[in-house]
Amino acid sequence: MNELLTAAQMRAIEQAAIDSGAVTGLELMERAGAGVVEAIYEEWPAFSKPDGENEQKPRLRAVVLCGPGNNGGDGFVVARLLHQRGWVVEVFLYGDADKLPPDARVNYEKWCEIGEVLPWEKCTSDRWGRHPLVIEALFGTGLTREVPDDIRNVLLATLNCRRVAVDLPCFINSDTGAVLMEWPQNLSGVSAGHVTVTFHSHKHGHLLGAGAALCGQVVVKSIGLEFCYEAIGATTAEVFPYLIGKLQGQRLSKIPSAHKFTHGHALILSGGPAQTGAARMAARGALRIGAGLVTLGVPPTAQQEVAAQVTAVMLKRIADADALSDVLEDKRINALCLGPALGLGEREANLIRVALESGRNCVLDADALTLIARDKDLFEKLHPDCVLTPHGGEFARLFPDIAAKLDAPATKGPAYSKIDATREAAKRAGCTVLFKGPDTVISDQTGVASVNAAVYDRTVPWLATAGSGDVLAGFITGLLARGFSPVHAAEGAAWLHVECARHFGPGLIAEDLPEQLPAVLQSLSGSDQGNAV
Numbered sequence: 292m293n294e295l296l297t298a299a300q301m302r303a304i305e306q307a308a309i310d311s312g313a314v315t316g317l318e319l320m321e322r323a324g325a326g327v328v329e330a331i332y333e334e335w336p337a338f339s340k341p342d343g344e345n346e347q348k349p350r351l352r353a354v355v356l357c358g359p360g361n362n363g364g365d366g367f368v369v370a371r372l373l374h375q376r377g378w379v380v381e382v383f384l385y386g387d388a389d390k391l392p393p394d395a396r397v398n399y400e401k402w403c404e405i406g407e408v409l410p411w412e413k414c415t416s417d418r419w420g421r422h423p424l425v426i427e428a429l430f431g432t433g434l435t436r437e438v439p440d441d442i443r444n445v446l447l448a449t450l451n452c453r454r455v456a457v458d459l460p461c462f463i464n465s466d467t468g469a470v471l472m473e474w475p476q477n478l479s480g481v482s483a484g485h486v487t488v489t490f491h492s493h494k495h496g497h498l499l500g501a502g503a504a505l506c507g508q509v510v511v512k513s514i515g516l517e518f519c520y521e522a523i524g525a526t527t528a529e530v531f532p533y534l535i536g537k538l539q540g541q542r543l544s545k546i547p548s549a550h551k552f553t554h555g556h557a558l559i560l561s562g563g564p565a566q567t568g569a570a571r572m573a574a575r576g577a578l579r580i581g582a583g584l585v586t587l588g589v590p591p592t593a594q595q596e597v598a599a600q601v602t603a604v605m606l607k608r609i610a611d612a613d614a615l616s617d618v619l620e621d622k623r624i625n626a627l628c629l630g631p632a633l634g635l636g637e638r639e640a641n642l643i644r645v646a647l648e649s650g651r652n653c654v655l656d657a658d659a660l661t662l663i664a665r666d667k668d669l670f671e672k673l674h675p676d677c678v679l680t681p682h683g684g685e686f687a688r689l690f691p692d693i694a695a696k697l698d699a700p701a702t703k704g705p706a707y708s709k710i711d712a713t714r715e716a717a718k719r720a721g722c723t724v725l726f727k728g729p730d731t732v733i734s735d736q737t738g739v740a741s742v743n744a745a746v747y748d749r750t751v752p753w754l755a756t757a758g759s760g761d762v763l764a765g766f767i768t769g770l771l772a773r774g775f776s777p778v779h780a781a782e783g784a785a786w787l788h789v790e791c792a793r794h795f796g797p798g799l800i801a802e803d804l805p806e807q808l809p810a811v812l813q814s815l816s817g818s819d820q821g822n823a824v
């Protein structure tokens with residue numbers, strides 16, 4: 292599934308399934324536990340060897356850490372299923388067995404018929420050496436507050452073991468990806484779970500914030516809830532897709548009979564002398580992504596510099612806001628990009644004013660965002676055909692109160708997420724907002740949102756290089772010129788941006804990004820419709 296769910300949405304889906312009479316909570320828990328065991332054998336095929344039947348070989352050993360809710364219930368199922376497959380399993384319970392919720396209690400009792408449930412106090416680090424596998428079923432979507440020290444100490448002691456987190460690592464808020472546990476500085480790069488096995492669909496916390504770096508890899512197992520998905524989607528109405536940019540990317544083929552103006556004309560405004568590289572990279576991106584024509588608007592003082600360095604991109608002198616108005620008399624110019632190294636003076640503010648008043652598609656990045664943050668009047672001129680592309684610092688300048696909510700120390704859940712923040716910002720700005728990062732979130736003013744997650748097998752840390760944001764602004768502008776709606780242009784561009792970085796690999800510099808587009812686009816137009824990308 293490509294949908295991202297909050298804890299509340301997941302609960303609603305489960306409840307609807309149970310209410311329909313098609314399945315019980317106990318059956319769902321059994322399927323969840325079976326999904327975890329299946330994932331364990333997929334991840335470590337060596338476990339499938341018939342250990343236990345061979346007298347020479349020791350039996351496989353696991354420890355299961357069960358929490359006080361239904362996540363713990365899943366843990367008891369896993370313990371039983373592993374035992375059935377010949378494992379030696381030790382089970383610890385954090386909390387009071389008498390207070391377990393009903394389904395978890397049933398599975399606790401089933402386990403008690405097989406083996407012992409050890410109290411948490413006995414869960415000491417000297418036990419880990421004997422276990423090839425630690426299954427953490429302490430808290431899942433029900434984590435509501437910081438993880439207590441007696442759990443933290445145990446978790447830190449397991450870091451050298453093979454680990455499986457059930458649903459989510461117990462210290463990650465499922466709605467925000469925030470870590471609700473003090474994490475030692477020297478372990479900041481350590482993944483806290485080799486594998487996280489979740490059910491039905493990803494949760495926000497698997498992709499947002501620190502969550503992605505600490506889940507290890509995420510395996511999604513079906514627990515048979517697909518049949519009620521539509522009904523729930525309609526009632527919850529806020530199910531966000533991720534990787535949807537791929538779908539937008541797949542719409543990029545050009546009609547054989549079309550001419551260049553069919554694909555739009557993008558105008559990208561450059562900064563002054565020695566400040567022209569950013570706009571040139573954006574222009575290259577817009578052209579490569581398929582805009583029919585791309586013009587760089589340059590201040591007269593930078594004309595020579597830019598002319599010496601462009602070929603397919605055209606050039607236009609734009610001295611000031613009046614000159615921009617004149618250029619925009621050409622109605623074929625249908626997408627503008629302002630911001631990359633544009634400058635922060637009055638001239639630039641006036642250029643932005645004219646661009647916004649023209650009502651054209653408009654990407655506002657970098658310096659343009661700073662100018663809009665400074666000038667309420669400019670902010671109010673934003674309209675639905677604009678796309679704002681802030682990184683964290685620019686977002687905080689534009690929406691300080693929203694950023695403060697997002698940055699508030701994570702002490703409880705459910706909490707305010709990057710998706711919530713981007714949706715609120717887009718609503719306030721009245722346009723599409725693309726909030727950058729490895730977890731880029733895109734939302735339009737109506738609340739439609741998606742996440743372009745550059746995590747797990749799409750990790751591209753080398754994209755954090757000077758100027759890559761300028762290229763992204765160019766990609767979005769090019770797609771706007773080609774007629775994509777603002778939100779689809781932002782989604783498609785963000786997805787292609789990451790694909791270009793993946794295609795190039797380490798050593799990437801921003802100039803390389805547009806040059807990867809031919810190969811990436813080629814693979815999209817192939818017979819497999821992009822599945823290979």
Ligand SMILES: NC(=O)C1=CN([C@@H]2O[C@H](COP(=O)(O)OP(=O)(O)OC[C@H]3O[C@@H](n4cnc5c(N)ncnc54)[C@H](OP(=O)(O)O)[C@@H]3O)[C@@H](O)[C@H]2O)[C@@H](O)CC1
Pocket residue numbers: 302305316319320321323358359360361362363364365392429430431432433434435436437438439457458459490514
């Ligand atoms: N519903 C279903 O049908 C299915 C659900 N499934 C599974 O259930 C999981 C959700 O179960 P859940 O809602 O019971 O929440 P869960 O994550 O076990 O935690 C709640 C408990 O933890 C406690 N607690 C929280 N934070 C704490 C802290 N920091 N420190 C200490 N305690 C803390 C909290 O205490 P309380 O806040 O009530 O005092 C409560 O006791 C889900 O992730 C999936 O694995 C699957 O089987 C599929 C079918």
Ligand SMILES: Nc1ncnc2c1ncn2[C@@H]1O[C@H](COP(=O)(O)OP(=O)(O)O)[C@@H](O)[C@H]1O
Pocket residue numbers: 657682727728729731745750751752753754755756757758759760761762763788
């Ligand atoms: N660690 C990372 N993984 C994936 N993408 C990243 C990472 N860091 C930054 N990016 C992406 O790189 C781009 C950087 O843009 P920006 O911060 O505006 O840089 P610049 O101003 O130098 O162009 C954004 O698209 C952002 O999402």
Ligand SMILES: [K+]
Pocket residue numbers: 362427428429430431456457458459460461
């Ligand atoms: K867990």
